Amino acid sequence: MNLTESVFRNGSAAGLLSDASPLNEVINVLSVAMLFVTMVSLGCTMAIGKIKAHLLRPKGVGVALLAQFGVMPLTAFALAKALQMDPVKAVAVLICGCCPGGSLSNIFSLAVKGDMNLSIVMTTCSSIAALALMPLLLFVYSKGFSGLEKAVPYVGIVSALAFTLVPCGVGIAINHYRPNYAPVVKKVGLTALIICAIVVFSLSGVLIKDVVWMVLTPDVLLVGALMPLIGFTLGYVMSVMCRLSQQCSRTVSMETGCQNIQLCVTILKVAFDPEVIGPMFLFPLIYITFQCSEALLLTLCFRCYQAFKPPAEEAVDFKQEEVMPA
Numbered sequence: 001m002n003l004t005e006s007v008f009r010n011g012s013a014a015g016l017l018s019d020a021s022p023l024n025e026v027i028n029v030l031s032v033a034m035l036f037v038t039m040v041s042l043g044c045t046m047a048i049g050k051i052k053a054h055l056l057r058p059k060g061v062g063v064a065l066l067a068q069f070g071v072m073p074l075t076a077f078a079l080a081k082a083l084q085m086d087p088v089k090a091v092a093v094l095i096c097g098c099c100p101g102g103s104l105s106n107i108f109s110l111a112v113k114g115d116m117n118l119s120i121v122m123t124t125c126s127s128i129a130a131l132a133l134m135p136l137l138l139f140v141y142s143k144g145f146s147g148l149e150k151a152v153p154y155v156g157i158v159s160a161l162a163f164t165l166v167p168c169g170v171g172i173a174i175n176h177y178r179p180n181y182a183p184v185v186k187k188v189g190l191t192a193l194i195i196c197a198i199v200v201f202s203l204s205g206v207l208i209k210d211v212v213w214m215v216l217t218p219d220v221l222l223v224g225a226l227m228p229l230i231g232f233t234l235g236y237v238m239s240v241m242c243r244l245s246q247q248c249s250r251t252v253s254m255e256t257g258c259q260n261i262q263l264c265v266t267i268l269k270v271a272f273d274p275e276v277i278g279p280m281f282l283f284p285l286i287y288i289t290f291q292c293s294e295a296l297l298l299t300l301c302f303r304c305y306q307a308f309k310p311p312a313e314e315a316v317d318f319k320q321e322e323v324m325p326a
Contacts, residue, residue, distance in 0.1 A: 027203050031269050034196040035160075035262045036167045039127075041189030042103045043171015044182040045120050053117070060115070060252070063242045064101075064122040067235040067256040069133045072097045075230045076223075077141045083219040090145045091152060092280040093223055096264045096287055098137045100126035104292070105258035111299040113306075114251030122255045127168060131161045156271030164263060200265075201285065215279045215286070224286040229294050231257030250302070254295065261288045 076097025080090040101123045109119035135154050142148035175182040235256025239249035261284045268281040 027200055028270050030196050030200045030203075031262075031266045032163075034193060034200060035164065035266045037189045037192045037196065038103055038262045039164045039167035040171040040174075041186050041193070042106075042120075042123060043168040043173075044175045044185045044189070045106065045171075059242070060118050060244055060248050061122055061125055063239055063244060064118070064235075064252045064255050065126060065129055067231075067238050067252055068101055068122075068126050069098070069129065069137065071234045071238070071256055072099075072227070072231050072259065073137045073141060075227055075234075077144060079223045079226060081144060083222065085219055085223075087145050087148050087151065088276065088278060088280055089220060089283075091142065091148055092268055092277065092283040093227075094138060094141055095157075095267055096259055096261075096284055097227065098130075098134045098141075099259045099261075099264045100130040100134070101255045102258045102260035102262070104261075104288075104295075105255045108254040108258060108295045108299065109251045111295075112250045112254060112302050113247065114254060115245075115247050116251075118248055119251050119255060122251070124168070126255070127161075127164055127260070131158065131165070134161060151276070153271040157267055160263060160267050160271060164260075215282050220280075220283060220286060224283070225290045225294075227287065228257040228259075228291040231259075232294065232298060253298075257295065258291060259284075259287065261285075261291075 073094070074097075076093045080093045085093065103123065105123060106116065106119050110116055135158055138152050138154070138157070142152050171182075171185070174185055232253050236249050236253035239252040244252065264284040264287075265281065268277055268284065272281070
């Protein structure tokens with residue numbers, strides 16, 4: 001299916017939603033607000049000293065960036081091609097795959113006892129690197145799909161990426177100059193984020209209730225399930241191959257599979273015309289559902305492994321006591 005046919009089909013879907021244009025504007029505003037709140041809260045977790053420490057020893061960050069912008073975009077492209085997705089579905093999947101790491105990765109890194117300093121620095125660095133790498137990767141991979149070469153709104157994407165850096169910088173400044181305010185900002189931000197997410201999800205359900213079948217197709221669901229799982233797995237494998245510690249490897253795994261879904265939603269909802277993207281702006285919500293489910297499952301497996309594995313430190317101490325002279 002070429003882009004013209006896809007736009008015609010999505011245009012017919014957008015026609016069903018034309019009466020709800022004020023609702024569409026509300027969702028756009030809330031999507032931007034949700035992204036802003038997320039990045040301010042993320043900035044409040046970042047300490048300049050810790051960022052400098054990891055940048056002086058950049059191996060972990062380098063491996064993470066290679067996984068984030070190597071594994072995920074290639075996975076998105078390969079899955080879209082293998083499932084012969086139409087251009088509109090493909091561009092939604094590609095944008096999700098090319099997004100930087102998200103704030104949820106910090107939560108799941110904590111759950112698997114990862115290196116939290118590395119996790120936060122990785123999220124910061126991937127958000128900055130995305131300003132150049134995301135448009136470049138989209139330009140390269142979109143050439144694999146007919147009609148996408150000129151269909152990707154690069155200006156809108158770069159604007160959205162630049163927008164994320166401002167609130168992130170505000171959060172870093174708060175944490176640096178007014179550290180006592182940072183916990184309050186994070187708590188308020190988390191509450192606002194949850195409320196915005198619930199409202200956006202509910203309004204989106206009302207908006208696309210008559211065309212939701214166009215999103216919940218087998219190929220979209222399969223991509224939504226496989227992408228985060230492949231990201232978690234290959235992120236860990238790459239880290240082990242690069243001889244990172246187990247703690248850092250688990251961190252890179254979570255950072256690779258967890259995408260910045262708020263950014264992805266904002267790009268698909270604001271940068272694209274409704275007639276072009278249609279209901280595919282909901283793909284990030286499908287992705288995050290599988291992402292969280294799989295991350296929770298991996299966390300459960302890790303916790304069970306830790307509970308049943310023999311205590312290595314005690315075993316070493318026992319051996320040392322055996323060889324000690326009487």
